[in-house]
Amino acid sequence: MTEPVMRNSLDPALRERAARVIPGGxxxxxxxxxxxxxxxxxxxxxxxxxxxxVDGNEYVDFMCSWGPIILGHRNPTVERAVDAQRAVGDCLDxxxxxxxxxxxxxxxxxxxxxWAMFQKNGSDATTSCVTMARAATGxxxxxxxRGSYHGAVPWCSPSLAGVTAEDRAHVLHYDYNDVDSLxxxxxxxxxxxxxxxxxxxxxxxARDLEMPTxxxxxxxxxxxxxxxxxLILDDVRAGFRLHLGGSWETLGVRPDLAAxxxxxxxxxxxxxxxxxxxxxxxxxxxxxxxxxxxSAVSMVAAKATIAELHAIDAPAYLERVxxxxxxxxxxxxRAHGVAIRQSGPAQMPLVLFEDDPEFTKGALFCRQALARGxxxxxxxxxxLSTAHSDADIDRALAATxxxxxxVAAAGG
Amino acid sequence: MTEPVMRNSLDPALRERAARVIPGGxxxxxxxxxxxxxxxxxxxxxxxxxxxxVDGNEYVDFMCSWGPIILGHRNPTVERAVDAQRAVGDCLDxxxxxxxxxxxxxxxxxxxxxWAMFQKNGSDATTSCVTMARAATGxxxxxxxRGSYHGAVPWCSPSLAGVTAEDRAHVLHYDYNDVDSLxxxxxxxxxxxxxxxxxxxxxxxARDLEMPTxxxxxxxxxxxxxxxxxLILDDVRAGFRLHLGGSWETLGVRPDLAAxxxxxxxxxxxxxxxxxxxxxxxxxxxxxxxxxxxSAVSMVAAKATIAELHAIDAPAYLERVxxxxxxxxxxxxRAHGVAIRQSGPAQMPLVLFEDDPEFTKGALFCRQALARGxxxxxxxxxxLSTAHSDADIDRALAATxxxxxxVAAAGG
Numbered sequence: 001m002t003e004p005v006m007r008n009s010l011d012p013a014l015r016e017r018a019a020r021v022i023p024g025g026x027x028x029x030x031x032x033x034x035x036x037x038x039x040x041x042x043x044x045x046x047x048x049x050x051x052x053x054v055d056g057n058e059y060v061d062f063m064c065s066w067g068p069i070i071l072g073h074r075n076p077t078v079e080r081a082v083d084a085q086r087a088v089g090d091c092l093d094x095x096x097x098x099x100x101x102x103x104x105x106x107x108x109x110x111x112x113x114x115w116a117m118f119q120k121n122g123s124d125a126t127t128s129c130v131t132m133a134r135a136a137t138g139x140x141x142x143x144x145x146r147g148s149y150h151g152a153v154p155w156c157s158p159s160l161a162g163v164t165a166e167d168r169a170h171v172l173h174y175d176y177n178d179v180d181s182l183x184x185x186x187x188x189x190x191x192x193x194x195x196x197x198x199x200x201x202x203x204x205x206a207r208d209l210e211m212p213t214x215x216x217x218x219x220x221x222x223x224x225x226x227x228x229x230x231l232i233l234d235d236v237r238a239g240f241r242l243h244l245g246g247s248w249e250t251l252g253v254r255p256d257l258a259a260x261x262x263x264x265x266x267x268x269x270x271x272x273x274x275x276x277x278x279x280x281x282x283x284x285x286x287x288x289x290x291x292x293x294x295s296a297v298s299m300v301a302a303k304a305t306i307a308e309l310h311a312i313d314a315p316a317y318l319e320r321v322x323x324x325x326x327x328x329x330x331x332x333x334r335a336h337g338v339a340i341r342q343s344g345p346a347q348m349p350l351v352l353f354e355d356d357p358e359f360t361k362g363a364l365f366c367r368q369a370l371a372r373g374x375x376x377x378x379x380x381x382x383x384l385s386t387a388h389s390d391a392d393i394d395r396a397l398a399a400t401x402x403x404x405x406x407v408a409a410a411g412g
Numbered sequence: 413m414t415e416p417v418m419r420n421s422l423d424p425a426l427r428e429r430a431a432r433v434i435p436g437g438x439x440x441x442x443x444x445x446x447x448x449x450x451x452x453x454x455x456x457x458x459x460x461x462x463x464x465x466v467d468g469n470e471y472v473d474f475m476c477s478w479g480p481i482i483l484g485h486r487n488p489t490v491e492r493a494v495d496a497q498r499a500v501g502d503c504l505d506x507x508x509x510x511x512x513x514x515x516x517x518x519x520x521x522x523x524x525x526x527w528a529m530f531q532k533n534g535s536d537a538t539t540s541c542v543t544m545a546r547a548a549t550g551x552x553x554x555x556x557x558r559g560s561y562h563g564a565v566p567w568c569s570p571s572l573a574g575v576t577a578e579d580r581a582h583v584l585h586y587d588y589n590d591v592d593s594l595x596x597x598x599x600x601x602x603x604x605x606x607x608x609x610x611x612x613x614x615x616x617x618a619r620d621l622e623m624p625t626x627x628x629x630x631x632x633x634x635x636x637x638x639x640x641x642x643l644i645l646d647d648v649r650a651g652f653r654l655h656l657g658g659s660w661e662t663l664g665v666r667p668d669l670a671a672x673x674x675x676x677x678x679x680x681x682x683x684x685x686x687x688x689x690x691x692x693x694x695x696x697x698x699x700x701x702x703x704x705x706x707s708a709v710s711m712v713a714a715k716a717t718i719a720e721l722h723a724i725d726a727p728a729y730l731e732r733v734x735x736x737x738x739x740x741x742x743x744x745x746r747a748h749g750v751a752i753r754q755s756g757p758a759q760m761p762l763v764l765f766e767d768d769p770e771f772t773k774g775a776l777f778c779r780q781a782l783a784r785g786x787x788x789x790x791x792x793x794x795x796l797s798t799a800h801s802d803a804d805i806d807r808a809l810a811a812t813x814x815x816x817x818x819v820a821a822a823g824g
Contacts (some may be wrong), residue, residue, distance in 0.1 A: 066505070
């Protein structure tokens with residue numbers, strides 16, 4: 001099978017320049033050397049469900065900028081609202097009226113929320129939640145699921161470089177979906193338990209995604225209530241894709257505090273903390289701020305995004321197109337005799353290959369799909385947007401059919 | 413003297429709504445209850461050197477959004493560059509070519525910089541610097557000047573609410589501009605000294621600003637070199653206003669790592685770390701990232717901002733208009749027989765009143781100026797922008813002349 005030709009001259013030239021002036025050429029989760037070979041590092045354009053790399057190659061985008069894009073790139077409704085706000089101002093000596101509108105909208109949208117505050121990074125929101133829980137309870141221990149990602153600051157970073165033991169002195173671990181380990185960790189914290197922190201579902205990289213069981217969520221709620229500790233839902237990655245009221249609404253379990261970011265403003269830099277009245281005073285007491293946290297444009301973008309998500313019932317739409325992709329992949333997997341495991345919610349799917357400990361099949365599959373205009377990830381959950389039409393899914397499935405054939409031909 | 417009438421109906425109504433859905437009605441450094449009575453909380457518009465509150469009151473703005481605005485609100489050159497980038501994309505699956513351009517521009521502009529990385533908050537940048545210094549040295553202790561502000565995260569927040577002792581276990585203190593206390597702190601860190609962190613000048617709130625002495629800066633450099641520790645310059649607040657190459661270029665002292673934010677992109681959310689080759693490997697090793705850190709619009713804004721700052725020699729311009737304001741205030745102070753102390757660089761001035769321990773004279777002065785269309789701060793350094801013309805300064809001085817008269821009349 002001949003692989004379609006991708007243009008590739010500007011990306012390597014940029015990488016060469018980047019290597020001189022950026023340590024390692026790039027940092028963090030968007031570092032292309034962590035992707036299968038041939039993936040571009042640099043992007044030029046986004047429109048609806050599509051992105052273009054700097055060499056002009058066009059892709060149906062199943063990473064959605066790693067989550068922020070939920071209505072498609074450059075959603076016209078959001079961009080119009082932003083245009084109007086930019087014409088008057090963004091970063092001023094204080095917030096705009098849109099701060100109040102947005103906080104009210106969050107409180108109306110999210111059942112556990114009596115109030116909201118805003119930041120810029122997911123890490124800002126998770127760190128604020130932990131600090132608020134400690135301020136409210138006067139306790140120190142925070143329980144975190146082993147392997148869960150909650151941000152890129154010393155207390156929770158996946159890397160230990162530059163991290164001291166004290167940064168994590170009060171972080172204890174439990175296993176996701178394991179109520180016994182959770183109960184044991186709660187006991188381990190004794191009378192010093194400030195909070196249990198949990199992601200909306202288990203979305204650790206490079207392993208099957210796992211939805212929380214109702215039993216796990218309800219047990220966590222009960223244990224937090226018994227201990228007087230805060231249940232903090234880290235909805236940074238999943239927020240607004242599974243349920244507009246918070247991802248655990250589907251389980252009937254409400255957190256005390258929740259961290260939001262990514263999809264909240266369709267790509268504009270914003271994060272949020274929502275909480276119940278029990279934590280209002282603590283939220284007021286902690287000192288959290290940032291130079292750009294009150295900027296009006298991102299709040300206007302969030303207002304427009306959340307209104308649109310309501311109007312089109314985005315979680316249901318995302319689930320439908322996600323299932324169209326999932327069903328198509330399942331059929332192709334059977335037809336080509338290449339076994340895969342699909343996991344996680346349809347809105348944020350993951351595809352792993354059986355007998356693929358080094359993700360080599362997955363990397364081959366993704367490279368083949370990429371060369372056919374479909375941008376997938378081989379070991380991180382992907383993201384759907386409401387700009388993905390049935391036709392976009394079908395276009396992607398044409399690419400994945402050829403990609404499955406390549407994996408089968410390689411002995412997959 | 414009759415005070416001019418300020419419109420004030422929308423702001424209180426918004427505050428009332430905000431009190432219900434935002435803890436304390438507002439958070440952080442832009443909380444208007446920390447300003448003199450009558451200051452607005454909510455803003456509607458900015459243009460050049462002027463801002464308008466939600467009630468339509470117009471002010472010559474001497475806070476510049478607390479630092480980010482250095483070319484004036486909605487600078488046309490920056491906004492045009494942003495318009496062009498917004499037409500194609502912002503937050504994509506990876507960075508744009510502008511990341512590389514901007515890193516190269518920082519390296520060309522800043523003598524100590526062999527590389528650059530980008531974030532969203534000043535706290536992201538200072539925290540990254542500390543983490544990189546620890547990763548590079550394998551040591552833990554970080555020296556911080558007593559009372560200096562380096563961000564709003566637990567290891568450095570000015571509030572202890574929700575902060576554990578361990579968050580600050582490896583933070584030791586020295587006194588700004590006091591080489592003996594610095595040397596003692598270095599000795600106290602023993603062989604565990606990772607870094608000395610220092611602000612560009614002493615800009616702690618509610619006290620006279622203080623420029624670093626050359627002796628202090630050079631001694632810090634020598635002590636860091638002797639110990640093999642990193643000298644980290646926190647240029648978040650002052651960066652690009654005193655010297656485009658970093659604020660300590662004026663002293664002939666170069667840091668190993670520097671944190672930037674605020675003015676870097678004229679109001680667009682961006683922060684940066686710059687460093688020398690000695691810290692390149694450590695910078696590559698630490699895991700720091702954020703959902704919006706690679707967004708193209710803020711990088712395009714930074715490129716346009718820094719280019720413009722070069723083109724017009726912004727630090728010199730800011731110094732000139734800052735001195736026009738300072739000289740005018742000094743003359744008015746003498747004429748009204750109201751003694752003041754002016755401190756700090758002319759680009760970031762502070763005005764305090766003699767015999768004013770509770771800042772009541774300062775608050776009265778600022779309220780009177782505010783009612784005459786001049787937005788000042790009574791105990792935090794202010795900021796000039798290149799959009800401030802001589803006429804704007806003179807307009808402000810007309811307001812401050814009346815404000816001095818009011819302070820004198822009140823027995824000041």
